[in-house]
Amino acid sequence: MSASDRGRPRRKRPGLTRERIAEAALELIDSEGLDALSMRAVGQACGVRAMSLYRHVTNKDDLLDAVQAAMVAEMNFAALSGPWLAQLEGAAREFRRVLARHPEAIPLFTRPAATQRAFAAVEQVWQVLVDAGFSQLDALRAFQSLLAFVVGQALWQFTPEGARPVDDEFEFGLGCMLTGLELRLAQADAPPT
Amino acid sequence: MSASDRGRPRRKRPGLTRERIAEAALELIDSEGLDALSMRAVGQACGVRAMSLYRHVTNKDDLLDAVQAAMVAEMNFAALSGPWLAQLEGAAREFRRVLARHPEAIPLFTRPAATQRAFAAVEQVWQVLVDAGFSQLDALRAFQSLLAFVVGQALWQFTPEGARPVDDEFEFGLGCMLTGLELRLAQADAPPT
DNA sequence: CGACATAAGCTTACGGTGTAAGTATATGTC
């Protein structure tokens, strides 16, 4: 860098932010439903005309990704501790907790989701599996399976409007999945009987 | 009923049918993607203007339900036989086979899906679980868990355009789930050690 | 201080959507 490096990126009057937009959009989804989410509606919620959003978001899909990221940000995987099974269980429940809080937004987790924040969260849970002794590949498989179950389960359970009384079904499936994983690991650890 | 009960329902010139419409829609989804599915496009595919579809379908959502039903009709659960675990495995794979054939249509299984045909299919697999020894409630839980996994898994695996090389991930998760179920059943059968 | 570059937000416009409402037409029954 020469002497004239003062020209680094400076923010002027943000007013709108990608994050604030996503937040407004999420509130709108919660209150009006995913179908009711339009660029115009989000704009209005931000006190702005629809087209102004495009300064901070490349298109509606990008906005949805941002909303998804906002939801991921609500999850707290940092507090996980204890044996790996308990950690996994905790992660799944934490995920589900956020989904339950935003039932209308669950379909957003249907997309590949290339958000940076999402990726970080994935890696963290993945690491738990690796530390437990799974191969990197199996850890990925296990993670994806668990994720598929949690999201798929939430998709149906929370669809009507309110959740069904309890989450027996979730606990049942989660238990099965975790038991299966445990067994898989045990067998991999001691292949020759 | 008096003597004039001859006015019973008679079909005239169907031409369009709910089933034919759904079929056309499914082909359109396969070739153009789910987002490209519009009432006008479906109409055109049927050689008809968009509004004509509304005689056989109450609205677009209903059409999507019909498409889902068409996909369920492609599944063949009748050939299942053998021990319950194998039957379950077969059902899951059969489900997945159809999803893989219509990757763009997978999100349709995200909805509650109150189709009659879907319900029949559900009941059939559910019966396998009941026959295996699960309580009616546990059978439902097990079924839902499995379904959630299969659909969730397919949602991500088939999203880009083609499926990823193999379905290791699916087999891995399915194996875990089934192992978990097996253990659950065994424990329930012999609770007091 | 004044000129300027830049980014934030605004305006307008276009092609597309789902579908409400009303209209024409072919068909099966008397």
Next chain:
DNA sequence: GACATATACTTACACCGTAAGCTTATGTCG
């Protein structure tokens, strides 16, 4: 042949995502 009715068509409306261009406030620097 007359009629009832299901089938398909036409028109119209409000809304959608977003391309293109414009206005205006802001921070920088001569």
